[in-house]
Each structure stands twice: as structure tokens, then as C-alpha cells.
Amino acid sequence: MSADSEREVALRIGLAARTIEGIDIREFVGALATYLGxxxxxxxxxxxxxDDLHKLLKGDDAHDEDADRLGLKQAVRYLWGQDIADDGxxxxxxxxxxxxxxxxxxxVASNSGEQLDGHFGSCARFLIYQVSPTAMxxxxxxxxxxxxxxxxxNAARAALLEGCQLLYVQSIGGPAAAKVVRAGVHPIKVPAGGAGREVLIRLQQALQAPPPWLARVMGVEAQSLARFGAEEEAS
Incomplete structure (x- = not known):
């Protein structure tokens, strides 16, 4: 199988796994390999x-829930190579x-519209904003x-943040956060999520403070930036 086909398979499976709650990607790949060869x-x-995917993941005796099957339908579309374009x-x-x-x-880690509703390792996209004290x-x-x-x-996702100083996410694991920091970006967790622009309005207000998080850009007292992140997570 060609490298392009391998990447296509990995992409389809990764997108499908994202739509199935609680799935372990390695177990999912193993189950598909056992079923399809x-x-x-x-x-x-x-x-x-x-039906194949339902039996594969839930077993023959699993309760047939409509909501569950809707998720499986989307997963199957991804496995077929459909709905892959970033139309949202x-x-x-x-x-x-x-x-x-x-x-x-x-x-901003996002799955829908301009919402901050994504986790670093599973969000559909990173929305990129330019934010000043008076404009966004x-x-x-x-x-x-x-x-x-x-x-x-994780390294590939961190590379997508090139040129950014800050990353807002609902959650991010320690190893992933380390790779984001190594890419020169400071991750800030906002577990409650919300409208991306509303979250960034708080950043705009802080930029008038004067801005402690500009420490990272200016190369002074990085602790002040970390303190801002801690305050944001606690809010």
C-alpha cells in the first residue's frame, strides 16, 4: 500500500474515532483490522x-439507541472518505x-462555529485571531x-500553531502541553469553554492593564504570563 493510501486510512479512522464517545483509537484500529483484515x-x-460498526463496537446484544447510531453513521461516512472537507x-x-x-x-480550539469548545487532541480546527486592546x-x-x-x-497539532503566542483550549494533557510550549505557544485552559470572542474580550481587557502575558513576546518575567493563565483557568 502506498504512503498516500496509508495517510488516507489514518485520516479516515482518526476522524471516525473522534465521533465515537469513549473510544480508544488503538482498540478501534485493532477491531477494524480484525474485522476487515x-x-x-x-x-x-x-x-x-x-450495522457492521455497531456490532464491532457494541456487540450483538447492544441496545439500539438512535443517538448512538447517529454518531456511528457519521463515523461510517468518515470511514468511507466522505465529509472530510473542513466545511464547518x-x-x-x-x-x-x-x-x-x-x-x-x-x-482557539474549536469544533463548531466560533466556539471555544475543543480539546487540544481532538478539536476539528484551530481558529486564529489577531487581538489588540481595541480590535479583534x-x-x-x-x-x-x-x-x-x-x-x-500532538507534535503535528502543535506545528499548526506556528506564529501564535497563545492557545485557548478546554483541556490539554501534560505531554501535549509540553510540545505546545516548545513550539513557542502558551496554552491556557478554559474548561467551561464558551463563545470564542467573549473569552478573547477578557484578553483584550487585560491587554490594557498593561499586559502581563506580553511578557512572553517581550522576553520579560515569564511568570507573569503563567499567572495570567492560572487566573483564566480559575475564572
Whole structure:
């Protein structure tokens, strides 16, 4: 099987696993391999049905819940190679580099619209904002589907944050956070999530303080930035 086919298989399985609550990706791959035979190929994945996936994951005697099967239907579409385009991303606003002096570039982990509703390791995209004390623009959206096909998913996701100073997420594990920090980005957890722009309004207000989190950009007293992150997580 070609490298392109291997990446396609990994992408389809990764997206499918994201839609199934509580699934372990390694167990999912093993179950598919047992059911379809190895090597897994795009052609084999395209033959699986919702009933097949239901029996594979839930067993023959599992209760048939409508909500559960809706999730499995979406998973099957991903396994077939459908619905992979990042159609849910909001439209970016026009922006020219340098037009917002004193601004930060901020990533927001998101699954829908402009919501901060994503976990670092499973969000569908990172929304990229340029934020100054008086203005805010959505300047881009970076889909994570390609990163999920890489061997080191966390490192690939961290690489998507290039150019950003801050990352807002609902949650992020320790090893993943370390890779984000090594990429030069400071992760800030907001477990409650919410509308991305409303969360960033708090950042705008703090930028007028003067901004302790600019410490990372200016190279002074990084502890002040960490303190801001702790305060955000506690709010």
C-alpha cells in the first residue's frame, strides 16, 4: 500500500474515532483490522456499514439507541472518505500583517462555529485571531485532520500553531502541553469553554492593564504570563 493510501486510512479512522464517545483509537484500529483484515485500505473501509460498526463496537446484544447510531453513521461516512472537507470553519476576515499594532496572535480550539469548545487532541480546527486592546479579527482557520494522520499527532497539532503566542483550549494533557510550549505557544485552559470572542474580550481587557502575558513576546518575567493563565483557568 502506498504512503498516500496509508495517510488516507489514518485520516479516515482518526476522524471516525473522534465521533465515537469513549473510544480508544488503538482498540478501534485493532477491531477494524480484525474485522476487515490487514492491511487496512481505503477500499476495505468503504465497505463497512453502520450495522457492521455497531456490532464491532457494541456487540450483538447492544441496545439500539438512535443517538448512538447517529454518531456511528457519521463515523461510517468518515470511514468511507466522505465529509472530510473542513466545511464547518467560519469565514476569515480580511487582514494585512501589521495593521493591528500591539496585537497578539491567538489560537482557539474549536469544533463548531466560533466556539471555544475543543480539546487540544481532538478539536476539528484551530481558529486564529489577531487581538489588540481595541480590535479583534478572525484571520484564519487551521484544520487538524491532516495532523491526525501523522505518527506524532500532538507534535503535528502543535506545528499548526506556528506564529501564535497563545492557545485557548478546554483541556490539554501534560505531554501535549509540553510540545505546545516548545513550539513557542502558551496554552491556557478554559474548561467551561464558551463563545470564542467573549473569552478573547477578557484578553483584550487585560491587554490594557498593561499586559502581563506580553511578557512572553517581550522576553520579560515569564511568570507573569503563567499567572495570567492560572487566573483564566480559575475564572
Amino acid at each position: 490487514v492491511p487496512l485500505t481505503p477500499e476495505k473501509l468503504a465497505k463497512i456499514t453502520v 470553519a467560519p469565514q476569515a476576515e480580511a487582514y494585512c500583517e501589521g495593521e493591528m499594532p500591539g496585537s497578539l496572535r491567538v489560537a 479579527k478572525l484571520v484564519g482557520s487551521r484544520a487538524t485532520r491532516g495532523a491526525d494522520a501523522e505518527e506524532d499527532r
